[in-house]
Amino acid sequence: MTRKLHLALHPYGVGGPGHHGLWKDPSIAKNASIDINYYIQQAQAAEHALFDALFIVDSQFINATYPSHYLNRLEPLTLLSAVATHTKNIGLVGTASSTYNSPFNLARRFGSLDHISGGRAGWNVVTSFDTGTSRNYGLEEHLDYATRYGRALEAVQVIRGLWDSYEDDAFPADVERNVFLDPAKLHALNHVGEHFRVDGPLNLSRSPQGHPVIFQAGVSEEGRNLAAQVAEGIYAPGGSLEDAQAYYADIKRRTAEAGRDPDHIKIFIHGGPVVGSTDEAARQRAREILAEDNDFDRNVGLLGRAFGAHDFSQYDPDAPFPDVAHLAERGGRTGAARIIARAEAGGLTLRQVVETFNDHRTSPFVGAPKTVADTIEQWFAAGTFDGINLAFRNNADLALFVDGVVPLLQERGLFRTEYEADTLRGNLGLPIPANRYAADRDLVDA
Amino acid sequence: MTRKLHLALHPYGVGGPGHHGLWKDPSIAKNASIDINYYIQQAQAAEHALFDALFIVDSQFINATYPSHYLNRLEPLTLLSAVATHTKNIGLVGTASSTYNSPFNLARRFGSLDHISGGRAGWNVVTSFDTGTSRNYGLEEHLDYATRYGRALEAVQVIRGLWDSYEDDAFPADVERNVFLDPAKLHALNHVGEHFRVDGPLNLSRSPQGHPVIFQAGVSEEGRNLAAQVAEGIYAPGGSLEDAQAYYADIKRRTAEAGRDPDHIKIFIHGGPVVGSTDEAARQRAREILAEDNDFDRNVGLLGRAFGAHDFSQYDPDAPFPDVAHLAERGGRTGAARIIARAEAGGLTLRQVVETFNDHRTSPFVGAPKTVADTIEQWFAAGTFDGINLAFRNNADLALFVDGVVPLLQERGLFRTEYEADTLRGNLGLPIPANRYAADRDLVDA
Numbered sequence: 001m002t003r004k005l006h007l008a009l010h011p012y013g014v015g016g017p018g019h020h021g022l023w024k025d026p027s028i029a030k031n032a033s034i035d036i037n038y039y040i041q042q043a044q045a046a047e048h049a050l051f052d053a054l055f056i057v058d059s060q061f062i063n064a065t066y067p068s069h070y071l072n073r074l075e076p077l078t079l080l081s082a083v084a085t086h087t088k089n090i091g092l093v094g095t096a097s098s099t100y101n102s103p104f105n106l107a108r109r110f111g112s113l114d115h116i117s118g119g120r121a122g123w124n125v126v127t128s129f130d131t132g133t134s135r136n137y138g139l140e141e142h143l144d145y146a147t148r149y150g151r152a153l154e155a156v157q158v159i160r161g162l163w164d165s166y167e168d169d170a171f172p173a174d175v176e177r178n179v180f181l182d183p184a185k186l187h188a189l190n191h192v193g194e195h196f197r198v199d200g201p202l203n204l205s206r207s208p209q210g211h212p213v214i215f216q217a218g219v220s221e222e223g224r225n226l227a228a229q230v231a232e233g234i235y236a237p238g239g240s241l242e243d244a245q246a247y248y249a250d251i252k253r254r255t256a257e258a259g260r261d262p263d264h265i266k267i268f269i270h271g272g273p274v275v276g277s278t279d280e281a282a283r284q285r286a287r288e289i290l291a292e293d294n295d296f297d298r299n300v301g302l303l304g305r306a307f308g309a310h311d312f313s314q315y316d317p318d319a320p321f322p323d324v325a326h327l328a329e330r331g332g333r334t335g336a337a338r339i340i341a342r343a344e345a346g347g348l349t350l351r352q353v354v355e356t357f358n359d360h361r362t363s364p365f366v367g368a369p370k371t372v373a374d375t376i377e378q379w380f381a382a383g384t385f386d387g388i389n390l391a392f393r394n395n396a397d398l399a400l401f402v403d404g405v406v407p408l409l410q411e412r413g414l415f416r417t418e419y420e421a422d423t424l425r426g427n428l429g430l431p432i433p434a435n436r437y438a439a440d441r442d443l444v445d446a
Numbered sequence: 447m448t449r450k451l452h453l454a455l456h457p458y459g460v461g462g463p464g465h466h467g468l469w470k471d472p473s474i475a476k477n478a479s480i481d482i483n484y485y486i487q488q489a490q491a492a493e494h495a496l497f498d499a500l501f502i503v504d505s506q507f508i509n510a511t512y513p514s515h516y517l518n519r520l521e522p523l524t525l526l527s528a529v530a531t532h533t534k535n536i537g538l539v540g541t542a543s544s545t546y547n548s549p550f551n552l553a554r555r556f557g558s559l560d561h562i563s564g565g566r567a568g569w570n571v572v573t574s575f576d577t578g579t580s581r582n583y584g585l586e587e588h589l590d591y592a593t594r595y596g597r598a599l600e601a602v603q604v605i606r607g608l609w610d611s612y613e614d615d616a617f618p619a620d621v622e623r624n625v626f627l628d629p630a631k632l633h634a635l636n637h638v639g640e641h642f643r644v645d646g647p648l649n650l651s652r653s654p655q656g657h658p659v660i661f662q663a664g665v666s667e668e669g670r671n672l673a674a675q676v677a678e679g680i681y682a683p684g685g686s687l688e689d690a691q692a693y694y695a696d697i698k699r700r701t702a703e704a705g706r707d708p709d710h711i712k713i714f715i716h717g718g719p720v721v722g723s724t725d726e727a728a729r730q731r732a733r734e735i736l737a738e739d740n741d742f743d744r745n746v747g748l749l750g751r752a753f754g755a756h757d758f759s760q761y762d763p764d765a766p767f768p769d770v771a772h773l774a775e776r777g778g779r780t781g782a783a784r785i786i787a788r789a790e791a792g793g794l795t796l797r798q799v800v801e802t803f804n805d806h807r808t809s810p811f812v813g814a815p816k817t818v819a820d821t822i823e824q825w826f827a828a829g830t831f832d833g834i835n836l837a838f839r840n841n842a843d844l845a846l847f848v849d850g851v852v853p854l855l856q857e858r859g860l861f862r863t864e865y866e867a868d869t870l871r872g873n874l875g876l877p878i879p880a881n882r883y884a885a886d887r888d889l890v891d892a
Contacts, residue, residue: 030617030619031617035561036530040531060554063632064629068626071627071649072651074562075555075558077527078555081523082562085482085486100548100550100551104506104583108506109524115482116482135643136550138644171476171518173476178470180460180514181510188509197584198581198583203507203508
């Protein structure tokens with residue numbers, strides 16, 4: 001069997017990373033990020049193109065310096081549930097914080113989405129990056145890395161346990177015998193751990209996927225280990241081909257070391273393809289997009305996000321980049337380290353750091369359709385990803401990729417020509433986890 | 447203007463209070479409570495009948511003795527969001543616990559539902575009745591009444607503050623001036639209270655209703671006071687006409703005393719009408735329904751719910767009702783007090799208490815269509831309710847009411863012949879709350 005490429009769509013609404021001026025695009029409604037019809041349309045377009053999933057990011061802290069798409073957006077689960085009944089095959093991956101939600105609530109909400117969508121739910125587990133988030137949830141100080149990641153691991157374990165509360169045949173609903181539930185097939189978890197105590201059982205039966213698919217974005221050491229232990233999908237950092245190869249190999253190795261099949265963790269890189277009629281036209285457009293996002297004041301604000309919403313406008317922009325490493329300890333440590341390393345290596349001023357803030361976001365997938373398909377094929381063959389999490393500036397850009405590039409990927413046998421399944425697990429080639437209690441029973445019976 | 451009656455639908459799925467054997471009805475799918483198409487169909491039927499709202503109840507604790515509908519059901523917000531895009535006018539009221547959710551999350555989720563539904567969201571605030579719920583959320587012991595109700599009041603206040611984070615004109619999205627947000631119109635709440643510290647702002651603009659409608663079910667002294675202070679809709683306990691009159695007058699009085707317009711709190715009683723071709727046929731059916739639900743073992747389990755899931759099967763059923771009042775202190779105090787009072791007044795054994803467990807649920811709305819319409823008119827005129835939260839055993843019963851009773855209520859000018867609005871506030875006759883910050887600005891400008 002040829003290894004198949006997976007494609008997801010990350011709808012940008014009125015803006016996205018490196019595209020913070022997108023709200024000015026006349027083809028995008030100014031309220032796109034809070035308009036459910038925008039998301040339904042994006043999901044249907046992605047489903048028409050046979051993409052694996054719609055991927056909804058999230059955050060829970062803003063101030064007035066935050067970019068457009070952060071300021072005003074729908075809560076991901078409410079959004080995806082509305083999208084579910086207007087689609088049939090596409091996966092629905094929503095971001096939710098394990099730091100600021102109870103496992104019992106998350107288990108119910110993602111389990112419900114999996115029932116509502118007929119088996120298409122995915123949970124992108126985040127630990128919350130913005131240090132200010134803590135003050136929206138009653139905590140004086142953001143939890144440190146070790147606590148957040150320990151909590152994330154335990155949350156996933158608890159939630160998977162709750163999803164197993166009922167065995168698949170728990171409800172005979174036998175009218176003659178007057179038996180709705182077989183009580184032997186309902187199981188309390190009785191979890192007592194370092195971060196959580198949760199008795200269970202969950203008041204919801206196993207969903208079509210058994211467990212919704214777990215996504216994660218592991219960049220730090222803690223994040224990579226969490227991914228290796230529990231993730232089935234990864235939103236990878238990207239970078240150069242060599243960076244992506246190294247990350248891919250590292251995650252697959254850690255996953256194997258954790259005793260799991262490395263093929264059961266699908267690594268997606270971010271891809272914002274720029275497709276043009278010619279390579280040069282596409283490259284020119286990519287340069288324009290990059291330049292367009294060089295709003296100095298806004299990028300000063302964005303820079304602060306990795307350092308606990310620190311106000312960089314207080315510094316002389318033409319002095320050397322200030323010593324702020326300590327501010328990132330609890331927040332965007334990995335992103336901050338990258339910024340500091342770049343500033344130190346280049347001896348950059350604050351202004352130079354801000355002006356080159358988005359340079360690392362340059363997509364490798366720029367060119368005429370054939371060039372983009374070639375690059376994707378080359379990167380895919382080089383072991384850099386299992387899938388791409390695609391983002392487009394607008395529907396015209398989405399159409400250029402879907403109509404121009406996807407057919408080439410299909411011709412080469414890299415991408416599906418029809419859905420393999422109507423569940424996200426089925427399309428990603430992930431197994432349905434056995435119910436832990438049913439498995440025990442099999443052992444007992446054997 | 448004639449005072450208008452409001453009608454809501456409380457879909458029972460595979461069971462409801464006093465109808466715990468409903469899963470045996472061949473016209474109801476055994477998985478109705480987890481089938482989104484069931485809820486979409488119920489909502490569309492209710493909307494076709496011009497009902498004000500779909501009302502979704504909830505709970506977060508079960509064990510194997512719990513009745514069918516509790517065991518396995520969708521999380522209310524995920525459910526209602528999916529229903530929202532398949533309906534246009536009907537309100538969508540979801541139950542969520544202020545005891546086991548963070549205000550920031552609730553504000554986002556109900557605000558998102560209000561955006562997705564175009565202004566039809568309502569929040570039924572509950573403090574969680576099952577004492578076992580605490581152990582699904584890491585707490586050894588259920589919070590006591592005073593703490594739960596203090597927390598509920600503060601949660602509503604915080605959430606309303608978060609819903610005001612943006613003034614209505616906060617997003618000029620002015621391309622020429624390069625201004626997406628007017629930062630002067632984004633407000634942090636900076637709440638520090640007894641139960642919560644929440645900085646804000648919320649990352650979501652004001653929704654079409656300004657604030658989703660707040661419902662509450664206030665029976666205890668604490669519940670009635672909470673309702674008087676913040677509720678705009680009440681799910682009232684019902685009982686005899688005199689009970690309902692007394693409750694209605696009490697809530698309206700307390701609301702006025704709290705400085706609010708008593709017309710801005712709409713009191714709904716539970717109504718499970720039984721409509722037949724003749725009065726006698728309907729009465730006979732009502733008796734059969736009551737008898738059908740007299741499953742002794744199940745009702746022993748249900749009885750325990752008010753007393754912290756206490757196991758009553760340990761007692762001699764023919765001995766006097768045991769002394770268990772202390773078990774209800776933190777849980778279903780009001781319901782438990784009613785049970786104990788009845789047992790004491792009648793000198794009942796445990797068996798007699800169980801066998802008459804559902805008697806108080808007998809609906810006043812039993813008879814031929816004209817009799818039911820007459821009774822509703824009489825009760826409505828007597829000041830017992832502003833609306834009825836209707837529950838039906840199945841679609842045939844729903845149709846008997848909609849086709850037989852609703853036209854009579856319309857002829858008499860009691861019920862609408864078309865929707866007044868496409869928001870829940872509009873149909874309930876509730877004002878859109880002013881944004882606290884915009885109001886301040888008006889005062890400053892004046």
